[in-house]
Amino acid sequence: MFSKAAVPWRGETFRVCSVSSALLLRALATMHEYVLRQQLHNEIHARPYEHLLTPLQISHMAYLADAQAQAQAHVHLCRLLENHHLPLPSEGSSFHVADIGQVRLRWERHGEFTSYTFIRPGLATDQQSWFGHCACADISAAWRETIPGALICANHIALLPDHPGDDWPQHDLSAVLDADALVASEVADGQARVYTDLRIHADGFARFVIVSRAISPRRRGRLAQRLLEIETYRMLSLLALPAAREITPLLSQYEQELAQIMDAIRSSQPERDRQTLERLSQLASTVESLYAQHHARFTASSVYYDLANRRITDLHEQQFMGLQTLGQFMDRRLAPAMQTCSHVIRRLQGLSERISRCSNLLRTRVEVQMQQQNRELLASMNRRQYLQLRLQQTVEGLSVAAITYYASSLVGHLFEAMHRWLHVDAAAAQGWSIPVIALAVWLGLRRAHQRLAKVDR
Structure with a gap:
């Protein structure tokens, strides 16, 4: 062994x-x-990069999809693969790759969106034809038009043949890109150049053009995927901007209402504090409902923005010919929008915290007033109990007199009946019995009070 x-x-x-x-x-x-x-x-090996050989075309589409739409997207993908007699993805799969003729289909399922990437080798020599017949055109148009979800991002990429020389040629891309909005940079440590205008063209797609030297297919695949992720995450991060613009006037209204409530707290009479507290509670519920409704969207947008910036950093951009780089474009256009979203959510959080502090202050004031009322009520109850005690003592005094009267009468009748044997005057006996009976009754009542007092303690 x-x-x-x-x-x-x-x-x-x-x-x-x-x-x-x-x-x-x-x-x-x-x-x-x-x-x-x-x-x-296996999670770290999920969604591997594609090995891309030039020239080729890429079409990429991302669809917003909830859980139901993502399940429908899986069924929709299986229907396409069944029509081409290809293996189907497993139930619950989040990534699948299939070759449909000359087109390579890459399907991915993410948290709130699904993406479809179509890769087809070859590229037209005529510049105007680069995006005329896109990579996804070979897939059934009926299938593409019925993809579940809402299209949020669509991009075409044209990868030009490798450039063999050390000096980059001058590319005139005005036929496919808007020269006034051109964004370009050297990436991959100066081994490739990326051109785009980040505009949606007539076919509904944005366009990227990549020209590179003889780099490895895997590195070229990483470059293409990073560009697609940058554009996808950019669009997803902007989903919070319409909500931020919608919330801004509401926040101004709620802040003004809170200021009015604070003025009412300072100047109002104590008897109106409960009405002010109800008004403040209603404002708090409205603000908290607004926060709960939009917090997840703002948080997700912040995460997408961080991912987009990280992908831009991974490009290792360098500026050339004075053109604006992707990173510079994002800093100038995307960063202000995200700062607006960040400011709105911080403003909403601050408003919620101020309302909470104001509610605690007013609630404390109302509680103090209630305690004062309770003290007054207890004092009134003590006075009533004292009066009841005095009345009870008075009644007890009358009770002693009544008991003494009846008991002495019984003594008088007793001595009248026994006069033949005792020879004692009944009236005298009755008179002498009165103080004795009264003292006995009084002592008995006192002892009873003492026992009750011990029980109370």
């Missing part, structure tokens, strides 16, 4: 035990493995 060998090292001898591979595999097979270990390990 074990083999031992003497291995000299620095004048000493160590014994090395080697375990057979079969025994090691058997031991690993008996280990208890975490149920999601394989899935978590």
